[in-house]
Amino acid sequence: MLMLIDAASLWYRAYYGLPSSIKAPDGRRAGAVRGFFDGLAVLARRFSPTGMVCCLEGNWRPEWRVELMPGYKAERAQPDGSEDTPEGLDDQVAAIEALLPALGIATATHPSYEADDVIATLASRTAEPVLVVTGDRDLFQLVDDERDRKVVYLARGISKAELFDGEAVATKFGVGPNHYVDFAVLRGDPSDGLPGVKGIGAKTAVTLVNTYGGIAGLKAAAAEEGSDLPERQRKSILETTDYLDRAVTVSTAVTDVDVPVVDGALPHSPADPAKVEALSAEWGVASALARFNEAITTPKA
Ligand code: MN
Ligand code: MN
Secondary structure, three states: OEEEEEHHHHHHHHHHHOOOOOEOOOOOEOHHHHHHHHHHHHHHHHHOOOEEEEEOOOOOOOHHHHHHOOOOOHHHEOOOOOEOOOOOHHHHHHHHHHHHHHHOOEEEOOOOOOHHHHHHHHHHHOOOOEEEEEOOHHHHHHOEOOOOEEEEEOOOOOOOOEEEOHHHHHHHHOOOHHHHHHHHHHHOEHHHOEOOOOOOOHHHHHHHHHHHOHHHHHHHHHHOOOOOOOHHHHHHHHHOHHHHHHHHHHHOOOOOOOOOOOOOEOOOOOOOHHHHHHHHHHHOOHHHHHHHHHHHHOOOO
């Protein structure tokens, strides 16, 4: 099984999940570095992947998505366009990004795409079972029982990560993974700046998606004279067709990003032991890295 990690989701969870008193020898905050590798170790033990790729956020808010929808992630953007990150996280991200290749863990990224898109692309390239590790709800769209693609959702922290297959997605949201995007677009998603459709809340969105077969079916029903779509909703859909089309494109993960082919095979030993050693000492994370190495190299029963 190939484990595709939404690395930013994991280091944000680690940053907020560990006490700020965890410090590197030089006094900088180090909880995110420690928690990231401890989290990966926990996930590797629980799910026994044979491969792992850490997918990085090459562009957290791609211009092409903002052009389609100016409000996309707007609330999280600083005036210069960069993401508002909490104090002391940037240095730790740089350390994690240096440690991964030194440990021999594959990374993948593209300067014009989000980790969502890189993950969707790598998933679509393999016939192997895939486990996506993320705290980003958008990626529920990748769940696919037939292809054995599941999501480990980090909402409530790494130790309480929940495994989602198609049935779990349907139980939580009321729609299957193939209609998760339709549901999110209709209902709206404030954290990404998706306004949704006026007068359509979560419950109505679920009913509409399941009755008409997603937004495509809903648009067809709305355009049809004498359809059984209630008049009020028919009007809302016809008035927001432009939003619906744009929002579906914005919310759909791209599956053909031009990222190099990556070999996610787990290493038997670190690729650059001297560098691991130096970073480990600099950040005071030797035991977390030892636990991680053990978790990925111990033969699975
Ligand atoms: Mn994301
Ligand atoms: Mn997303």
